[in-house]
Amino acid sequence: MSETLLQIRNATKVYKQGKNDVVALQDFNLTIAKEPASIVTIAGESGSGKSTIANLVLGFIELTSGEILFEGRDVSQGTANEMREYRRNVQAVFQDPFGVYNPYYRVQHVFDLVVKNFKMANNKNQSREMIEEALNVVGLYGEDVLRKYPHQLSGGQRQRIMMARAYMVKPKLIVADEPVSMVDASLRASILDVMMRLKEESNISFLYITHDLSTAYQIGDKIMLLYQGTVSETGVATDVIDTPKHPYVQLLVDSVPKPDPNIRWEGEIILPPEEEMRTTAKAGCRFYPRCPQRMDHCKNNLPPLYTVGDRGHEASCYLYDEEVMAKA
Amino acid sequence: MSQPINNRSITETYENKDVVLDVKGLRVYYETPKGDVLAVDGIDFKLYEGETLGLVGESGCGKSTAAMGILQLITPPGRIVSGEVWLDSSNLLAMSEEELRQRRWTKLALIPQGAMNSLNPTMRISAQIRDVIETHEGRKRGDDIKERILELFKMVGLPGRIYDMYPHELSGGMKQRVCIAMAIALDPMVIIADESTSALDVVVQRVVAQTMLRVKEALGVSMIMIGHDMGLMAQMVNRIAVMYAGHIVEIAGVEELFYKPGHPYSQLLIESVPSLTERKPLKITEGITHDPRNPPPGCIFQLRCPFVMDECRSVEPPIVEIRPHQQVACHLYKEQEDGSVIDVRDIATNP
Numbered sequence: 001m002s003e004t005l006l007q008i009r010n011a012t013k014v015y016k017q018g019k020n021d022v023v024a025l026q027d028f029n030l031t032i033a034k035e036p037a038s039i040v041t042i043a044g045e046s047g048s049g050k051s052t053i054a055n056l057v058l059g060f061i062e063l064t065s066g067e068i069l070f071e072g073r074d075v076s077q078g079t080a081n082e083m084r085e086y087r088r089n090v091q092a093v094f095q096d097p098f099g100v101y102n103p104y105y106r107v108q109h110v111f112d113l114v115v116k117n118f119k120m121a122n123n124k125n126q127s128r129e130m131i132e133e134a135l136n137v138v139g140l141y142g143e144d145v146l147r148k149y150p151h152q153l154s155g156g157q158r159q160r161i162m163m164a165r166a167y168m169v170k171p172k173l174i175v176a177d178e179p180v181s182m183v184d185a186s187l188r189a190s191i192l193d194v195m196m197r198l199k200e201e202s203n204i205s206f207l208y209i210t211h212d213l214s215t216a217y218q219i220g221d222k223i224m225l226l227y228q229g230t231v232s233e234t235g236v237a238t239d240v241i242d243t244p245k246h247p248y249v250q251l252l253v254d255s256v257p258k259p260d261p262n263i264r265w266e267g268e269i270i271l272p273p274e275e276e277m278r279t280t281a282k283a284g285c286r287f288y289p290r291c292p293q294r295m296d297h298c299k300n301n302l303p304p305l306y307t308v309g310d311r312g313h314e315a316s317c318y319l320y321d322e323e324v325m326a327k328a
Numbered sequence: 329m330s331q332p333i334n335n336r337s338i339t340e341t342y343e344n345k346d347v348v349l350d351v352k353g354l355r356v357y358y359e360t361p362k363g364d365v366l367a368v369d370g371i372d373f374k375l376y377e378g379e380t381l382g383l384v385g386e387s388g389c390g391k392s393t394a395a396m397g398i399l400q401l402i403t404p405p406g407r408i409v410s411g412e413v414w415l416d417s418s419n420l421l422a423m424s425e426e427e428l429r430q431r432r433w434t435k436l437a438l439i440p441q442g443a444m445n446s447l448n449p450t451m452r453i454s455a456q457i458r459d460v461i462e463t464h465e466g467r468k469r470g471d472d473i474k475e476r477i478l479e480l481f482k483m484v485g486l487p488g489r490i491y492d493m494y495p496h497e498l499s500g501g502m503k504q505r506v507c508i509a510m511a512i513a514l515d516p517m518v519i520i521a522d523e524s525t526s527a528l529d530v531v532v533q534r535v536v537a538q539t540m541l542r543v544k545e546a547l548g549v550s551m552i553m554i555g556h557d558m559g560l561m562a563q564m565v566n567r568i569a570v571m572y573a574g575h576i577v578e579i580a581g582v583e584e585l586f587y588k589p590g591h592p593y594s595q596l597l598i599e600s601v602p603s604l605t606e607r608k609p610l611k612i613t614e615g616i617t618h619d620p621r622n623p624p625p626g627c628i629f630q631l632r633c634p635f636v637m638d639e640c641r642s643v644e645p646p647i648v649e650i651r652p653h654q655q656v657a658c659h660l661y662k663e664q665e666d667g668s669v670i671d672v673r674d675i676a677t678n679p
Contacts, residue, residue, distance in 0.1 A: 045529035139612075154615035155387070184386040185556050186600040189610040196610075211529065214559075214602035218610065241604060255534040257559035259601040261582040264563060268538055269531065270485075 004072065005172055005205055006032040006057070011066035013052050013229075025049040025056075026229045027066070032173070032207070034071075037199045039206040041216040041237055044226035045252075050209045052229075054177040057207060058092055059083075088118060091166035095178035097158035101150035108146040110165055118169055134168040135161075137202075138194045156187035163194045167202065174198070177209045192219050213256055217241045222312075225249050228286035231305065235313030245308040245315040248287045285317070293319060295328045347414075348517050348550045349375035349398070354411035356390070356397040359404070363621040367393040367406070369574035369628075375518065380544060380551040382561040382582070384597065385571035388616055391554050392441060394571070395520050398552075399438055400428050416517060434464055437511035439504075439521040441554075446507065447495040453506055454491045460513050480509040483546065484539050501532035505539055512543055519544075522554045537564060558601045562586055567653070570594045573616050575628045581653035590656035592633050627659065635660055635673065 013025040028049075032040055042050045055061045057068060059075065068075045070086055078086060094100055101110070111131045114120070121127035135145060138160040150158060159179055166174050176195065180188040196219050198204045210216055216223055220237035225246070233246040244250045251269070258264075285291070285298040297318055306320035307313070318324040354371050357364040368390040375381050383391045396402050398413050400420055413420040416435055420428065432438075440446045448456055457477050462468060468476075478488050484505040495503055504524060511519050521540065525533045537560060544551055553565055561568060561582070568585045570578045570593060578591040589595045599611045617631045618624055624631065627640040639659050648661045650669045661669050 045531065156615060184615065185558065186386050186597055186613055187615055188602070189600055190612045190614070193610045193612055212602075213530075214604045217604050218602050218607055238607065252530055253604070255531045256604055257534070257537070257557065257563045258604070259559040259562050259586065259598070261562045261586050265534060265538065269535055 003034040004031050005034045005070070006030070006207070007069040007072075008053075008057070009067050009069070011053075011056060011068065012064050013049075013056065013061065014064045023229050024052040028053065028229075028231065030224065032205050034172075035203075037203045037205040038221040039195060039199055039208050039219055041208045041210060041220035041223040042226060043210055043213060043216055043223060045211060047228065048226040049229040050211075050226055051177055054092075054175050054207065054209050057090065057175055059086075088169050089172045091169060091171040091174045093159065093162045093166055093174060093176045093179045095182055097155045097162070097182060098150070100162060101158065103150055105149075106146065107148055107150065107153070107161060110161065111146070111168065114165055114168055120169070130168060134164040137167055137197070138164040139190065140164070154187060155183040156190050159183055159191045160194055163191065163198070167198060167204070170202075171204060173205050173207065175207045175209070178211070179208075180215060181210065181212060188215065195219060213241055213253060225252070230286050230302065231316060232287065233308075233313075233315040234305070235309060236311045239309055239311060239313050243309065245313070245320065246287075246317045247291050247293050247319075249315070251290075251292075295324070297324050297328065345377040345379070347374045348377050348416070349552075350412075350414040351375075351394075351398060352412040352414070354394065354397050354413065355409040356393050356402055356406055357409050358393075358406045360621070365620045366574050366623060367620070368397055369623070370411075371571070371574075371576045373569055373576060373579060375550050375552060377550060378548050379566045380553055380564060382565035382568040383552055383554045383571060384556060384558065384561060384568060386556060386615060388573075388620070389571045390574040391571050392522055395438075395522055395552065395554055399432070399436060399520065401438075430464070433460055433511075433516065434514045435517050437514070437516040437519045439507050439511050439519065439524040441522040441524070442527060447503055449495050452492055452494055453498070457506075457510055457513055460510055464514055476513075477509075480513055483512065483543055484509045485535075499532070500528055501536055504528065504536050508536075508540060508543060512547060512549070515547065516549060518550050518552065520552045520554070523556075524553075525560065526555060526557065533560070540564070558586075558597060570597065573618070573620065573623065573628045575657070577629060577658070578654070578656045580655070584651065584654040588651075588654075590650050590654055590661065591629075591658050592635055592660070593629050594656075596632075627657075637672075 008028060008030040011025055011028040015022040015024055032038065042053055044050045056063060070089070073082070075086060115127045115130070121130060131146065135141065140157065140160060180191050183191060192215055195206055199206060208216065208220060216237050223237040223240050224234040225232050225240070227248050233240055233244065233249045240249065241253055244253045283302065284300045285303055288294050288298050291298065295318060303316045303318045305314040305316045308315045308320050351371060351373050354368055356368040358367055371394060383394065385391050393406070397408055402408055408421060411421060454477055457480065458473050461473065461476070477491065481488055486502060486505050486509065490498060490502065498506070525536050528536060541564060555561060565582055567579065567581050569576050570591060572593050578594045580590065585594060586598060589598050596613055600613060614632065626642045627645050630636050630640045633640065637659060645657045645659045647655050647657045648663050648669055649655050650661045660672050662672060663669050
């Protein structure tokens with residue numbers, strides 16, 4: 001086994017809500033290796049727990065149980081200095097390319113703050129060179145970008161500047177929470193391309209959080225699909241999307257509108273009543289109320305991950321348990 | 329794409345039908361201290377009976393402004409500079425506010441952007457739909473209106489039990505369907521749906537989109553769908569109008585546009601759709617690059633066009649029908665005297 005960069009073990013997050021606790025994440029496990037750098041996609045619909053993972057890794061919220069290890073050390077037990085180092089090593093890019101900027105400041109300010117906070121440069125020349133290099137990496141050139149105000153840039157450019165900001169501190173991991181979903185479809189490629197290049201040329205890994213399977217398919221290495229706080233399927237992104245095994249993932253892949261007028265959706269889906277979909281259940285398969293292939297066994301037992309293909313392709317569904325299937 | 333394009337004898341499926349909405353030379357500008365932003369700068373298109381027309385383009389291209397212009401919902405600093413919008417043999421742009429009010433919902437309905445936030449949070453669902461109906465048709469008996477609303481719910485696949493609920497008790501997809509129910513409540517001729525499924529999860533989006541298709545089919549209503557998700561467009565529309573910086577650069581049947589896009593910008597749009605079946609190199613582009621207050625003379629797309637020629641920098645390209653169901657505003661295509669159309673790139677490569 002190679003050394004691990006990030007390891008999440010049995011992570012559970014429960015949001016207290018009076019009598020109805022919401023289990024946002026249950027017994028979640030994830031390992032990102034140090035070498036080679038990779039893009040790990042966490043995908044799922046709203047409420048699946050994918051942003052909870054981002055917030056946990058970034059330390060915005062605390063685990064209810066379980067642990068997060070960075071380079072083998074428990075993040076929650078770190079000293080002040082270790083935490084500072086962790087914050088440098090793990091950078092974030094968020095969804096909203098409009099909200100993260102202070103509209104009163106020029107782009108230059110974003111970089112100046114980073115240089116100051118991490119005491120990265122001894123003099124102005126050094127700082128300017130670093131900023132210049134970071135901008136070049138994301139495909140932006142020249143002084144005039146730095147002099148612009150955020151409203152003068154497109155959403156794509158703004159997200160790339162956020163990538164440049166993250167890159168400048170030379171992190172080992174970037175948590176990208178829906179970085180392209182508010183950017184125009186035709187401009188998304190420029191951001192995805194930066195992610196690919198940072199991975200390949202600068203050895204930076206990504207935790208890529210998205211609800212969009214097609215971008216994960218294009219740039220992702222490993223993918224984990226979440227449904228209501230549990231992993232439904234995981235594996236190499238192209239394997240999982242080419243041959244989905246979990247009924248939920250099959251439905252999801254099938255529902256992505258194909259950019260081809262001659263491949264239309266087949267069949268209609270009927271969603272169950274709202275109350276049944278918003279389960280706060282702690283037992284049984286979370287997809288049970290919606291599953292077209294549900295069995296009685298699924299109602300009260302949470303399926304573990306079964307191997308369903310090569311290269312670590314796993315699905316949590318009793319359809320792949322021979323014993324359960326033999327009984328049914 | 330490399331053969332000369334000619335013959336245009338086949339008649340378009342929709343061109344035989346009646347025109348329900350005819351937009352001519354619509355211009356909508358936004359006033360700023362440094363001059364007007366030319367958000368919609370002279371667009372023309374027709375909407376035929378029973379068809380769905382997609383209006384696509386990147387953010388800032390003017391597609392939502394165009395819709396608001398058609399509906400006469402432009403508010404300052406925006407203003408309609410010129411144009412005509414013909415619906416049911418009258419020009420909406422020449423009407424008084426009262427005449428317009430009578431036509432909204434009854435002839436022309438809107439499913440707004442972020443429709444789920446457009447419901448009144450303090451009114452029950454039934455009361456909001458009732459409001460729409462009674463404003464136009466006068467007071468109704470309670471039982472009649474309830475029956476009618478439940479019928480509408482059934483059409484869009486909503487359960488009757490939400491009748492007395494408030495918007496916050498519904499999910500995004502259900503609220504979206506409430507908005508569809510409202511839009512069809514008075515049997516309009518045209519529905520404009522502005523990015524009406526873009527905030528939904530994939531599976532819910534599919535349910536809502538299929539609801540819209542079914543409702544449209546059942547009522548025979550014409551629809552304009554605005555959006556930037558090309559996948560969704562491929563599933564939903566009959567024809568597509570591609571907008572770039574306030575101009576329509578191509579109008580084509582959905583198959584023509586996806587399989588043989590004519591305008592270089594349409595090609596770029598199609599190529600930038602991420603595939604779910606094959607991994608390919610990413611197609612990288614920048615957004616609209618010119619100042620929308622001072623568009624360059626000539627072709628609007630010249631600054632980003634990979635095929636830009638001298639002519640593009642001075643002469644605005646005319647609209648050329650490059651093949652049946654496909655009209656493109658681009659200097660690459662030249663109409664010959666015999667009516668055929670050639671692609672100038674072919675001449676350049678084989679002299």
